[in-house]
Amino acid sequence: MASIQLKVAKRDAKNTKVSDVRRQGFIPGVYYINGTESVPITSNFKDLKSIVFTSLTNVVDLEIDGEENRKCILKEVKFDPITDEILHFDLMGLTPGNKIVVNIPITLIGQSVGVRNGGILNHVLRKVKVRCLPKDLVETIEVDISKLKIGKLIKLDEIDLGDLEVVVKGNAVIAGVSRPRVATAGTTIEMDDDEDEDSIGEEGAATEGGEGEAGE
Template sequence: MNTITIEGELRSEFGKKATRQIRSEEKVPCVIYGGAEVVNFSAPAKAFKNLVYTAAFQVAAIKLGAKTYRAVVKDLQFDVVTDELAHIDFMELVEDKPVSVTVPIKLVGQSVGVKAGGKLVSKLKALKVKALPKFLVENIEVNIDNLELNGNIRVEDVKLEGVEIVNSPRIPIASVVMTRQLRQEESAAEKEGKKK
């Protein structure tokens, strides 16, 4: 799994004045929850670029002095006026503690429905999952080889070892719909069949 290393420094001062000072230095105030202690720190805004501005699910290795914390982004806040990153909440990855995260879906394979002339429609980009850190994956691969024309793959069709999927089981992930051309060809074939 892709890991982004972020070097930061522990925060000793809190409150609006201290937070404004951090932001004026182009740093982002952050907090890490979920571990043995709550850790407040700050790091340069540009250090978060590859972690925040991507659809990929990644782990952050946050270096604060001699200690490194493995964590995932839990919440982001942006400035309403400037749209700059204002605050990040991280959830520390603790081996025996399940964590809830959103993981992107990756469709793999060649759908039989598409080969028959249908059009693949992706309906869900990511799944909400709950798992121990060792079971977390960069993306959830969903095989569409057996997806037929007018067929759906639903959340309930995805099975992952050690991972609980939180989304509603009946939500479609992908479907193959009939294209206009295929419909025209079918109706033309029906009309041809009736003439004979």
């Protein structure tokens, strides 16, 4: 997978307050790797936004004060609850051979036959927490929905994830196509589908012979 370059500077955490760092126009952060001491760092918004405001999982080539690049991923970002400004960021270093836990986004590809026939697509599960080696990281998990019919579901355990190990087990629903509804004379009528076995509720909840919910 492709990586993103990021240059940062070391931060004197003992003698400089994070509020002072922000007033100077920089964003405080920390780089850490399991088993070693963390390194306080700073970045600017222009350089940081490409790894924060993305739906993909990216490997970051981190350069600290001109030192040799270190492979890492963005582990956590804190935002101001009022202004949505970035307050702090955490970068976790990657070590070959050591597995990590990370959320990978799910991307639906193709146009389902159900949608072409008038159904409504419900994308329920948008990311999944997995455990894997750094070399097996992917930007996104692509799920082909081209054969998805009205009233049918695609579930997580039906997808080949390769070397990605799902952390939270369960038969979560990724996506489904619900029946269209036609309003006539003030009455809403569901379009029938003779192959219906599973269905998606209006709010994206999965139902199998009854009502149930599927979340991320």
